[in-house]
Amino acid sequence: MRTSIALALSFALLLVVSSSSGVYGDNKVPAKKDQDTSPDVPKLEPVIPGANTTTTSTTPASTTSTTTAKTSTTPASTTTPTPPAPTPAPKPTVGKWNLTQENETVLVQMAGQLVISYYNSTEDKNNLTEATITIPSQSNLTWVSGTINATDETIKISWNSSGNGNNSIQFSFHNNNKTYFLKKVDVSVDPADLPKRVPNTVLNLVHKEEHFNTTINKSYKCLRLQTFNLTTEAADPQVPVSHLKVSDLRFEAFKKSKSTDFSDAEDCAFDTPDIVPIAVGCVLAGLVVIVLVVYLISRRRSQARGYVSM
Numbered sequence: 001m002r003t004s005i006a007l008a009l010s011f012a013l014l015l016v017v018s019s020s021s022g023v024y025g026d027n028k029v030p031a032k033k034d035q036d037t038s039p040d041v042p043k044l045e046p047v048i049p050g051a052n053t054t055t056t057s058t059t060p061a062s063t064t065s066t067t068t069a070k071t072s073t074t075p076a077s078t079t080t081p082t083p084p085a086p087t088p089a090p091k092p093t094v095g096k097w098n099l100t101q102e103n104e105t106v107l108v109q110m111a112g113q114l115v116i117s118y119y120n121s122t123e124d125k126n127n128l129t130e131a132t133i134t135i136p137s138q139s140n141l142t143w144v145s146g147t148i149n150a151t152d153e154t155i156k157i158s159w160n161s162s163g164n165g166n167n168s169i170q171f172s173f174h175n176n177n178k179t180y181f182l183k184k185v186d187v188s189v190d191p192a193d194l195p196k197r198v199p200n201t202v203l204n205l206v207h208k209e210e211h212f213n214t215t216i217n218k219s220y221k222c223l224r225l226q227t228f229n230l231t232t233e234a235a236d237p238q239v240p241v242s243h244l245k246v247s248d249l250r251f252e253a254f255k256k257s258k259s260t261d262f263s264d265a266e267d268c269a270f271d272t273p274d275i276v277p278i279a280v281g282c283v284l285a286g287l288v289v290i291v292l293v294v295y296l297i298s299r300r301r302s303q304a305r306g307y308v309s310m
């Protein structure tokens with residue numbers, strides 16, 4: 001009888017704990033600040049490929065084939081250098097860029113990669129080709145330009161394509177007086193980095209959605225991998241959706257100083273309000289279970305002792 005009462009009690013306790021943790025979670029949800037969790041930025045698994053890159057600084061252009069084989073058999077064969085076309089794109093490493101004009105600074109830090117989808121034939125729409133372009137992190141491989149005014153700031157990071165052209169990615173920020181946010185991302189890819197693309201012209205893509213509402217004089221920080229859809233400005237259905245993959249993202253715009261150090265961060269880790277209450281609930285539930293088990297065992301023992309003493 002006693003044990004059944006104890007069991008019933010334990011169930012009641014568990015129910016109370018689980019429901020209370022649920023309420024806690026519900027209460028925390030409105031704390032969600034902005035449209036950071038908009039549908040196009042899917043909550044990806046916490047495995048961040050870029051997170052590993054802080055250790056390695058792989059030089060992307062280090063694939064110069066100096067493989068002059070010492071085998072002195074057929075010198076004629078060296079005249080056919082097979083192009084190393086499908087070299088796997090290097091893992092993106094974290095780079096940091098600044099635009100400084102007068103007393104105002106825009107800062108961007110990220111490990112970024114463009115995954116460009118395109119057709120290599122006008123007829124065959126089933127044949128989608130993909131090119132992965134890693135944004136170089138070394139400052140001597142990129143150059144920065146942009147515009148600064150009271151309400152709008154842009155920072156454009158450019159780098160040489162594999163041909164004679166430029167690739168670029170531009171972030172536009174808008175100032176709301178108390179907050180600022182990322183308004184738009186523009187991407188431009190040189191045809192030299194899109195082999196056999198039809199048509200063989202510069203591809204301009206855009207991600208035109210507002211993200212990351214951030215307090216002025218703070219920076220925004222998000223380490224996890226995020227994926228942004230890139231389409232043409234006119235959202236041409238003939239042009240497949242490409243993606244910008246970014247991790248270790250940190251930015252600050254409308255910074256009223258020449259300093260290239262980030263101000264205090266507003267971290268997207270705190271935008272996922274479910275984790276804390278769930279963890280608290282689990283710990284509480286675990287504690288209750290342990291206490292109950294201990295209680296039941298001690299109960300059994302004392303009962304057993306009772307029988308012996310009788």
Ligand SMILES: *[C@@H]1O[C@H](CO)[C@@H](O)[C@H](O)[C@H]1NC(C)=O
Pocket residue numbers: 039040229241
């Ligand atoms: C992003 O692209 C994927 C695949 O094309 C699509 O399913 C999704 O709806 C797009 N998201 C947005 C916000 O456009």
Ligand SMILES: *[C@@H]1O[C@H](CO)[C@@H](O)[C@H](O)[C@H]1NC(C)=O
Pocket residue numbers: 047048049052
């Ligand atoms: C990070 O690197 C370690 C060893 O260098 C490897 O075991 C692990 O899988 C890597 N993680 C990711 C997310 O790439």
Ligand SMILES: *[C@@H]1O[C@H](CO)[C@@H](O)[C@H](O)[C@H]1NC(C)=O
Pocket residue numbers: 098099100101144145258260
């Ligand atoms: C970045 O900051 C450095 C140091 O403050 C400055 O010399 C340089 O001009 C800045 N770069 C740009 C593009 O404004």
Ligand SMILES: *[C@@H]1O[C@H](CO)[C@@H](O)[C@H](O)[C@H]1NC(C)=O
Pocket residue numbers: 102103
């Ligand atoms: C820049 O800031 C310094 C000190 O904060 C100030 O003396 C100077 O007038 C400012 N210059 C401009 C162009 O705003």
Ligand SMILES: *[C@@H]1O[C@H](CO)[C@@H](O)[C@H](O)[C@H]1NC(C)=O
Pocket residue numbers: 121124126127
């Ligand atoms: C892609 O196109 C080539 C020829 O243009 C064809 O042989 C191949 O089957 C196509 N692949 C797919 C998946 O449609």
Ligand SMILES: *[C@@H]1O[C@H](CO)[C@@H](O)[C@H](O)[C@H]1NC(C)=O
Pocket residue numbers: 120121127128129196
């Ligand atoms: C287009 O790309 C597909 C997939 O990469 C490839 O199989 C096909 O041969 C390519 N077609 C042409 C005309 O290059």
Ligand SMILES: *[C@@H]1O[C@H](CO)[C@@H](O)[C@H](O)[C@H]1NC(C)=O
Pocket residue numbers: 138140141
């Ligand atoms: C860029 O700088 C790195 C060292 O930081 C150097 O090894 C590399 O050769 C430089 N690349 C160019 C193109 O200057």
Ligand SMILES: *[C@@H]1O[C@H](CO)[C@@H](O)[C@H](O)[C@H]1NC(C)=O
Pocket residue numbers: 140141142143159160164
């Ligand atoms: C880009 O290429 C041009 C010539 O093609 C060269 O003069 C310039 O230094 C390169 N810029 C960088 C950042 O590598």
Ligand SMILES: *[C@@H]1O[C@H](CO)[C@@H](O)[C@H](O)[C@H]1NC(C)=O
Pocket residue numbers: 147149150151152
């Ligand atoms: C700032 O620049 C944006 C876009 O470049 C423009 O629309 C806006 O009118 C400018 N504002 C001021 C105050 O110059």
Ligand SMILES: *[C@@H]1O[C@H](CO)[C@@H](O)[C@H](O)[C@H]1NC(C)=O
Pocket residue numbers: 158164165166
């Ligand atoms: C690449 O960028 C440089 C510097 O911004 C510019 O002078 C050059 O005209 C650009 N080249 C192309 C092909 O757009």
Ligand SMILES: *[C@@H]1O[C@H](CO)[C@@H](O)[C@H](O)[C@H]1NC(C)=O
Pocket residue numbers: 175176177
């Ligand atoms: C920002 O403040 C200025 C004046 O301080 C005002 O004219 C403007 O409408 C405000 N903008 C927003 C978006 O609130």
Ligand SMILES: *[C@@H]1O[C@H](CO)[C@@H](O)[C@H](O)[C@H]1NC(C)=O
Pocket residue numbers: 034035176179181210213214
């Ligand atoms: C950003 O947040 C502020 C207050 O936190 C709010 O007033 C503003 O409307 C938000 N802006 C956007 C674009 O969501």
